[in-house]
Amino acid sequence: MAGTNPYISATLVEKPTQPYQITILFEDEPHTFTVDPNEIPYDRSGLPGSILDICEGHHIALEHTCGGVLACSTCHVIVREGLESCNEATDDELDQLEEAPGNTARSRLGCQCVPNGSRSVVIEVPLWNRNAVKETPHD
Amino acid sequence: MTDVQTAVLEAARVLAPDVREITLRPDAPAPLTYQPGQWISLRLPVGEKPPLIRAYSMATPASQDGRLTLCFDRIEGGIGSEYLWTAEPGLAMEFSGPVGNFTLPETDSDLVFVAQHTGIVPFRAMLHLLATDPAFGRSGRRVHLVYGTKRQEDLVYHEELAAMSRRVSWLDYHPVVLEGAPLDTAATGSESDVLAAHAATWIPFVPMVCGVREFTLPTRSFFMEQLGFERRAVKVENYNGPAAR
Numbered sequence: 219m220a221g222t223n224p225y226i227s228a229t230l231v232e233k234p235t236q237p238y239q240i241t242i243l244f245e246d247e248p249h250t251f252t253v254d255p256n257e258i259p260y261d262r263s264g265l266p267g268s269i270l271d272i273c274e275g276h277h278i279a280l281e282h283t284c285g286g287v288l289a290c291s292t293c294h295v296i297v298r299e300g301l302e303s304c305n306e307a308t309d310d311e312l313d314q315l316e317e318a319p320g321n322t323a324r325s326r327l328g329c330q331c332v333p334n335g336s337r338s339v340v341i342e343v344p345l346w347n348r349n350a351v352k353e354t355p356h357d
Numbered sequence: 358m359t360d361v362q363t364a365v366l367e368a369a370r371v372l373a374p375d376v377r378e379i380t381l382r383p384d385a386p387a388p389l390t391y392q393p394g395q396w397i398s399l400r401l402p403v404g405e406k407p408p409l410i411r412a413y414s415m416a417t418p419a420s421q422d423g424r425l426t427l428c429f430d431r432i433e434g435g436i437g438s439e440y441l442w443t444a445e446p447g448l449a450m451e452f453s454g455p456v457g458n459f460t461l462p463e464t465d466s467d468l469v470f471v472a473q474h475t476g477i478v479p480f481r482a483m484l485h486l487l488a489t490d491p492a493f494g495r496s497g498r499r500v501h502l503v504y505g506t507k508r509q510e511d512l513v514y515h516e517e518l519a520a521m522s523r524r525v526s527w528l529d530y531h532p533v534v535l536e537g538a539p540l541d542t543a544a545t546g547s548e549s550d551v552l553a554a555h556a557a558t559w560i561p562f563v564p565m566v567c568g569v570r571e572f573t574l575p576t577r578s579f580f581m582e583q584l585g586f587e588r589r590a591v592k593v594e595n596y597n598g599p600a601a602r
Binding site: 261262263264265274282283284285286287288289290292308309310313317329330 | 396398404405406409410411412436453454456457458588589594595596597598599
């Protein structure tokens with residue numbers, strides 16, 4: 219790479235230190251499981267411990283067209299409960315969310331939203347994205 | 358779910374020591390339409406939980422034959438890039454898209470493209486489109502292209518871009534390499550050196566920046582802090598996500 223980079227680019231994330239429950243609402247029923255901090259990261263998608271990372275680790279294939287690198291808004295989710303336990307959205311994430319249909323005050327990108335585990339979290343996959351979510355085969 | 362399409366890897370060539378270009382021929386009968394700067398999402402059958410999703414910008418404008426030209430750099434230990442690096446013609450592939458908003462802006466101003474390494478890819482597609490647009494050629498508008506890599510041999514599409522800059526009057530090409538003695542076509546230094554020396558004289562323009570986040574964000578900051586641009590006036594495309602700390 220060329221150029222001298224005096225900047226550090228990183229998203230401030232408080233990683234969970236204790237197990238917590240997360241519920242994903244899609245397919246007309248809640249899918250609830252426990253997030254174990256020791257298992258993070260589950261996958262290679264999104265920030266470690268992000269909603270996308272957790273979904274991938276629990277066989278829920280949340281759409282993430284860009285590969286979870288904050289370059290699209292296809293992993294748009296709505297944090298129904300526990301938003302206060304999640305890291306703050308960056309300006310870049312908010313920019314991408316503006317492109318998402320049905321953007322709400324509780325909207326986040328699944329690849330960037332990391333709960334800190336201080337309370338349970340309930341995540342809704344927006345209606346227009348639900349057919350993009352599927353349960354993948356378990357081992 | 359985003360529609361998944363199929364394609365066949367038709368051709369591949371190495372452009373630089375760690376950069377490979379591949380050409381896909383989609384199976385769909387109608388050519389894919391997209392704007393230069395958009396990307397597709399490859400679904401690679403690798404990793405612990407395939408498919409591994411990886412996004413790649415098209416290196417050419419949409420064509421009537423429907424072929425998609427992608428370009429990627431080989432990341433040591435990267436599951437996706439290692440798979441693509443060794444993929445042979447004839448391989449069946451899956452993809453979705455095109456998607457993306459990093460496209461030519463609607464503006465009457467000049468454009469400043471700043472690319473590092475494979476960040477040149479979407480700009481190459483844009484330049485090819487502009488080069489076939491007689492109205493753009495007559496408009497008097499200019500495109501200032503600042504393109505940097507670590508070494509001279511890492512400059513992909515360099516000869517082509519240099520030739521284009523000689524052929525059309527509107528392209529102002531600034532290749533720059535960080536290491537090694539400069540040849541007659543590239544200077545030694547960084548993209549930020551070029552911007553510091555010239556960007557103020559190019560105003561007014563729309564800045565566009567592409568590369569890895571560690572490059573694009575400080576470059577955007579330069580435009581904001583040194584030239585007074587609003588953050589969202591600087592169009593940015595990142596090839597990697599932010600790190601967590």
